[in-house]
Amino acid sequence: xxxxxxxIRRDLLLAMRRKSEVLTALFFFIxxxxxxxxxxxxxxxxxxxxxxxxxxxxxxxxxxxxxxxLFAPDHADGTLEQMALSxxxxxxxxxxxxxxxxxxxxxxxxxxxxxLGIQFDLDTEALGILVLALLLGTPLLSLIGAIGAALTLxxxxxxxxxxxxxxxxxxxxxxxxxxxVEMVVSGLSxxxxxxxxxxxxxxxxxxxxxxxxxALRIALx
Amino acid sequence: MLTATALSCVRGERLxxxxxxxxxxxxxxxxxxxxxxxxxxxxxxxxxxxxxPAAGEVRWQGEPIRTLAEEYRRHLLFLGHHGAVKEELTPxxxxxxxxxxDGAALSEAEALAALSRFGLRGREDxxxxxxxxxxxxxxxLARLAVRKATLxxxxxxxxxxxxxxxxxxSNLIVEHVRGGGICILTSHQSIPxxxxxxxxx
Amino acid sequence: xxxxxxxxxxxxxxxxFYPLAGKMIPWFWALAxxxxxxxxxxxxxxxxxxxxxxxxxxxxxxxxxxxxMSMFLYCVMAGWAGIGLALNTRLSGMMAQAIAPTxxxxxxxxxxxxxxxxxxxxxxxxxxxxxxTSALILFFLYIGFIALxxxxxxxxxxxxxxxxxxxxxxxxxxxxxxxxxxxxxxHQGASVSIMKSPTMATTMLWGMLIMALAFWMYSIxxxxxxVRAIILEREAHTEWVKALPEVRGESR
Numbered sequence: 036x037x038x039x040x041x042x043i044r045r046d047l048l049l050a051m052r053r054k055s056e057v058l059t060a061l062f063f064f065i066x067x068x069x070x071x072x073x074x075x076x077x078x079x080x081x082x083x084x085x086x087x088x089x090x091x092x093x094x095x096x097x098x099x100x101x102x103x104x105l106f107a108p109d110h111a112d113g114t115l116e117q118m119a120l121s122x123x124x125x126x127x128x129x130x131x132x133x134x135x136x137x138x139x140x141x142x143x144x145x146x147x148x149x150x151l152g153i154q155f156d157l158d159t160e161a162l163g164i165l166v167l168a169l170l171l172g173t174p175l176l177s178l179i180g181a182i183g184a185a186l187t188l189x190x191x192x193x194x195x196x197x198x199x200x201x202x203x204x205x206x207x208x209x210x211x212x213x214x215x216v217e218m219v220v221s222g223l224s225x226x227x228x229x230x231x232x233x234x235x236x237x238x239x240x241x242x243x244x245x246x247x248x249x250a251l252r253i254a255l256x
Numbered sequence: 257m258l259t260a261t262a263l264s265c266v267r268g269e270r271l272x273x274x275x276x277x278x279x280x281x282x283x284x285x286x287x288x289x290x291x292x293x294x295x296x297x298x299x300x301x302x303x304x305x306x307x308x309p310a311a312g313e314v315r316w317q318g319e320p321i322r323t324l325a326e327e328y329r330r331h332l333l334f335l336g337h338h339g340a341v342k343e344e345l346t347p348x349x350x351x352x353x354x355x356x357x358d359g360a361a362l363s364e365a366e367a368l369a370a371l372s373r374f375g376l377r378g379r380e381d382x383x384x385x386x387x388x389x390x391x392x393x394x395x396x397l398a399r400l401a402v403r404k405a406t407l408x409x410x411x412x413x414x415x416x417x418x419x420x421x422x423x424x425x426s427n428l429i430v431e432h433v434r435g436g437g438i439c440i441l442t443s444h445q446s447i448p449x450x451x452x453x454x455x456x457x
Numbered sequence: 458x459x460x461x462x463x464x465x466x467x468x469x470x471x472x473x474f475y476p477l478a479g480k481m482i483p484w485f486w487a488l489a490x491x492x493x494x495x496x497x498x499x500x501x502x503x504x505x506x507x508x509x510x511x512x513x514x515x516x517x518x519x520x521x522x523x524x525x526m527s528m529f530l531y532c533v534m535a536g537w538a539g540i541g542l543a544l545n546t547r548l549s550g551m552m553a554q555a556i557a558p559t560x561x562x563x564x565x566x567x568x569x570x571x572x573x574x575x576x577x578x579x580x581x582x583x584x585x586x587x588x589x590t591s592a593l594i595l596f597f598l599y600i601g602f603i604a605l606x607x608x609x610x611x612x613x614x615x616x617x618x619x620x621x622x623x624x625x626x627x628x629x630x631x632x633x634x635x636x637x638x639x640x641x642x643x644h645q646g647a648s649v650s651i652m653k654s655p656t657m658a659t660t661m662l663w664g665m666l667i668m669a670l671a672f673w674m675y676s677i678x679x680x681x682x683x684v685r686a687i688i689l690e691r692e693a694h695t696e697w698v699k700a701l702p703e704v705r706g707e708s709r
Contacts, residue, residue, distance in 0.1 A: 041356035045345070052344040052383075113338030119306060122330040122359045182625055186618050190608045199604055200622060203597040204629050207636035214640065231639075235632070246625055249542075253617045256307040268611065269694050 038123040039131040046135030056101055057139050064097040064144055068151050079156050086155035087165065087216035091209055094144050094169060098176040099201065103194045105136055105184040106251065119255055129251065130244040133181045141173030157220070164219045164229075171232040172212040178236075178243035179204050185250035207235060257281055258303070258407060258438055263312035265298045272298055273457050276312070280453070282406070285429065285439040287447060290457040296442040297337070297411055299457065303440060304334040304409050316407075330359070333405035335413060339396040341384055347371055347395045348380040354399050362402055370401040374424060389416045397421070400428050408432060410441040470548045471688045472697050478681040485678035492671035499664035513577040517661075520570035522669035523563045524588070526676060527595055528630070530560035534602075535627035538620035548684075550616025551691070553623060554606055555684040559676050561599035567592050587641035591634045598626045612691050 050057050071089045072082055109115040109132075118128045148169050149162045157165065183201035187193040215228035257280070264274035272295030280286055290296050302309045305321045305328060314321045321328045341350050348367055355362035371380050374394040384392055393416045400408065408429070414422055426449055429439050433449075441447075500518035507514040534556040541549030571589050572582045583589070602622055609615035692698045699705070 038357050038359060041353055045342075045349075045353050048349070049342065049344055111338065112342065113336050113340040114342070116306060116334070116336050116338075117340045117354065117357060120304060120329050120332060120334050121357045122326045123357070124326065128357075182621070186605060186622055187608075190605070190618075191610075192608060196601075196604055196608055199597070200601040203594045203601065203633070204625070206594055207629070207632050210636040210640045231636075242628070246621055250618060250621050253614055253621070256614065 036123075036127075038121060039127050042118075042128050042131040043135045043138070046132060047138060050135070050139040056104065057143065060097045060100045060140050061143050061147060063100055064093050064147065065151065067093040067096060068154070072154075083156045083220065086152065086157055087161075087213040087220065089155070090148055090151060090165065090216075091169075091172075091213040094148065094173065095176060095202075095205055095209060097144060098140055098173065098180060099198055101136075101140055102180045102184050102201070103187070103197050105132065105181060106188050107184075107193075110188055110254065115251065115255060119252065125251070126244050126248040129181070129248050133177050133244060133247070136181070137174050137177040141169075141177055144173055145169040157216075161216055161219045164225045165216045167229060168212045168215040168225070168232060171229065171236055172208050175208045175232070175236050175239050176205060178239040179208070181247045182243055182250060185247045185254065188251065188254040208232070211235070257317055258314070258440075259318075260303065260314045261312055263299070263302060263309045263314070265295055265302060266310040267295070267298060271310075274311070276457065278455060280438045280440070282436040282438060283433055284451075284453060285433050285441070285449065286453045286455055288440065288442045288455050288457065290442075294457050296457065300334070300409050300411050300440065300442065301336075304332060305329070306334070331406040332409065333358075333400065333403050333407070334409045334411075335396060335399070336411050339392060341392055341395050343385040344383055346381050346383055347376050347387075347398070350384060350395055351398055351402065355402060358403055358405075360403060366402055367398075370398040371395075373401055374398045374421070390418055390421065393417055394421060397425055397428070400425075400432075406437055408437065408439040408441075410439065412442055412444075414443050414445055414447070470546060471551065471692060472695075474548055475685055475688050478685050482678055482681050482685075485674050485681065489671055489674035489678055492667055492674055496664060496668035496671050499660060499667060504660045504664050511577070513574065516570050516574045518664050518668045520567055520574055521665050522672040523570060524567035524592060525669055526672045527560055527563035527567055527592065527599075530556055530563060530676065531595065531598070531623075531630065532627060534560060535623040538623040541616060542620045542624070547613075547616075547691075550613070550620065551684050551687045552680070553619060554616070555680045555687055557599055557603050557606070557619075558683070559679050561596060561603060563672070563676070564592055564596035564599055568596060585641070587634075587638040590641070591630075591637045594633050594637070595630065598630070602626070 068089055071085070075081065075085070106115060109118070119125050121128060145166055148165055152162045152165050180197075180201050183197045183204075186200060187197045190196060211228045211232045215225040215232065218225045218228060259279045261277055262274075263276040265272045276299070278286065288296050288299060298307070301307045303314055305314070305325075308322075316324055316328050316331070340354065342353075345353070348364070348371065351367045351371065352362055352364075355367070368377075368380060371377060374397055376391065376394055376398065379387065379391070384395060387395070397413065413425060417425065426447070429441075430449060433439055496518065500515055504515070504518075506512055534553045537549045537552040537556070540546065541553065568589065571592065575584055575586075575589075576582050602619055605622055606615045606619045609618055689698060689701075689704070
């Protein structure tokens, strides 16, 4: 367990030392959401209707940005080998890395989303649900994305391939996440969507690190 | 006690070696020699349990390393081509992270002592990025001084080191072997160490 | 010498499977042809014109079997992938690799025929119908699998990575289907279903089943042919492949 905490701390430290990566994803999120009104037109009713979808798709793409660098530096400098040789099971260490990834990319998106939601005229209740849905959904994005990142590690054209592999798997998260906010906007309860997101998260927490570890072992062989 | 029986290794479609046996008792060290591409690194990775052999088995204290898994890794220190040294972190941070990953307790004083032994005193708070190639290797080797593992597997540990560092490392290995440790290493240079076994592949 | 020994021991299954597949292929082609002729005859001449949908509905005799096959083949592919990971057999990876293009073809065919059917029915080539959307995502999953395998040079690594992806995919397919369906009902999109047609005659069902059998036989024949090619390619350096009459004939 100590090693897991060490790995989270190290990844956070690394993210601090190379801030640009974290900030790039954040600004990407802001820019993409700001482009939609420019492309569609400033009509508030329409923007309010499509806001959940825009925010979620943008969050999804912003998560994708840094995903190919989740394991690549560790693979290149041999840290991944050392992790595989650690007395602590590799699966736990990988879970730690995924946690750190969420803390550096998912969590900032969650915190920033309400500000962007205001741009789309979402009311307080909808903003609350947006944060809640992102809080449940962004870890899912990190977990599923990690599988793709591990599978494409050291592979030709890995970055593009990664999005091809991962984006279809993001569909349920997108549907339930955006759906939750939409329900509130149209005056209904979001409980169903949120509990489904939570269920997906529970399944992914269990399976994704395991699948990621299996994929990494293949890359290390 | 490390034994390997009838190991063979296939890379791509090519057979690198087959029917390789070796046995190392505490206090012994092995120099693996061979041309580029002969499979030295592959052999070390198989011995470390990173990649499975195409045939054959590696055993530690009589137990297959596959079943021992984490128990085996507790006794193992493997240094590969790549340093596992993060450019953005300082030597001190690198060393303490490596120790935490190994599940070993390492006080700051111990870490500093190891670093100064490798001539990195005064640079422990400088990002590794600003160090020279040789100094980066020294950061890596400082791990040897702090990690209490029985089995060392070192892939080309002498590259990019100056005369003084080579001597330091040699002393470290001799110390380790005298203390009942086992060491397996590859090197293109002849190594100034006493009573080693040699394996040519 | 030892090289040959290892190959004999380890690659035993592709070696014995290769001639077996060669013997089976003509039979499956013959069966595919028979079922196809009977199925097409039923679908064009025996099955009655649909009261509401006219003649255009006849595309379902291709559409529905293709959709079934695309889903089924994904499961079979994941099954082989799982066997390959668990037992470390070489043939399973080859089978998964051979199935993927046919599965993608079936998914594409179901999309394409779906569009053909949708134009007269919905008045649009594409409607975000739950079935169509999940078929599209299934198609993406196939493409991802093929692309991943193509991007990895080492065949064994490609097999294993593909296997993990296929297993992750097969866990996700029902979740994706369910989520898309949920999304669709929420938005009250077009929910017209071919299968729910009120005048679904027995002959139509028979036509569809026989066409499905034809697709089955075709898929098996094509997959076996492809797996033979993959075996030849991957085992090209082994003695038994070099000794094959078709290989010797070619190199001369």
